[in-house]
Amino acid sequence: MVEQQPGGVVTRAVATGSPRSRTGALRAGAQQWQRAVGVVLVLGWVVWLACALLALPRPVSAGTLEQDLAAGRVASWHPVLLDRHEESLFQWVDRREPSPVAPGSEVAPPERRTVGYLVDGVVGRYRVVDVTGVGDELAQRMRDAGVPLVLPLRGDPGTVVPPDVERWGAVALGFAGFLLVVSGPRPTRGTRWFWFWLLGLPAGLGVLAYAVLEVLRPLPPHVPWAVPQGRMGGWRGFLVLVLGGILLAGGLDALGSWLGPAWTLPR
Known part of the structure; x- marks a missing residue:
């Protein structure tokens, strides 16, 4: 906008709300x-x-189970199945996913049976023995140690945060x-x-x-x-x-x- 001032001086004023200022405001808002x-x-x-x-189960060895039993950290246990599957095409690892089953279930072949158990604490309290073929021996070991058998409800093993x-x-x-x-x-x-x-x-x-x-x-x-x-x-x-x-x-x-x-x- 151009204005004529007294004395013949011409001034130029930039109107507020010009396209440049609006663009800058939009860019700042987007940032x-x-x-x-x-x-x-x-x-x-x-x-x-x-x-x-x-929430996630921790795969452990049979030796870790013995250490937890000796320390009195095991609160309960239940039988599980281990299924091998590729979680991602580009992850290059096989992950063993535990599936709770009822004791003596006919769909639980011996080569896939193992045990899952809960330990005292909050972080990583659900553990699964990542050894197949010895499920019956591990279950008997839990019974001998006096650990109570507690079946999970609706796939929730009892962690602080449900796996879902x-x-x-x-x-x-x-x-x-x-x-x-x-x-x-x-x-x-x-x-x-x-x-x-x-x-x-x-x-x-x-x-x-x-x-x-x-x-x-x-x-x-x-x-x-x-x-x-x-x-x-x-x-x-x-x-x-x-x-x-x-x-x-x-x-x-x-x-x-x-x-x-x-x-x-x-x-």
């Missing part, structure tokens, strides 16, 4: 929402990890990460394909990495990696998934062996 989404995703991962530590809560939390966390990778802001460190592959890393670490590195702390536009030619692509993401998944799975197992079965982190 605030992006940071809020990143914080919620990180907090969601922390909550899921806590639920996993409280952890399972659905993992689904929600993975789905939220997938939606952000597919339809969220353009990533700055890697392409969408790069982050798509990394979502398969163990323990939800791919979702956590995306929330921190792309949602909360994206690279500024002048950084070379922020241009499309400099970002990490899908093939590199696949290699990181394979190699990183193997290393992380081994690291989590080693950490669990060092910290003990109660603090074994989920994959």
Whole structure:
């Protein structure tokens, strides 16, 4: 807007609410929402990890069972079946999932029978002896030690957090990460394909990495990696998934062996 002032002086005033100022306000608002989404995703991962530590069964050896019995930590037990299945195509591990069964059930072949038991405490209190073929011997050992037989109700072994809560939390966390990778802001460190592959890393670490590195702390536009030619692509993401998944799975197992079965982190 141009105004004529006394003395022939011409001044130019910029009207409030110009397109440039509105664009800046919208950009600032979008950045605030992006940071809020990143914080919620990180907090969601922390909550899921806590639920996993409280709910997931811990595979232990027969020696660990004997140690728990000797220390008087075993509160109850029940027979379970061990089923082997691949939890994820790119996780490269087989996980044994315990399924509670009734004693003497005809659908419980001896080569798959073992026992699950609860110990005193809060974290990692549900443990399953990861040895098949000795279920009858382990059950007799529990009876000889005077441990009460308590069958779980509706698949809940008696943990502080039911396993279904952890399972659905993992689904929600993975789905939220997938939606952000597919339809969220353009990533700055890697392409969408790069982050798509990394979502398969163990323990939800791919979702956590995306929330921190792309949602909360994206690279500024002048950084070379922020241009499309400099970002990490899908093939590199696949290699990181394979190699990183193997290393992380081994690291989590080693950490669990060092910290003990109660603090074994989920994959």
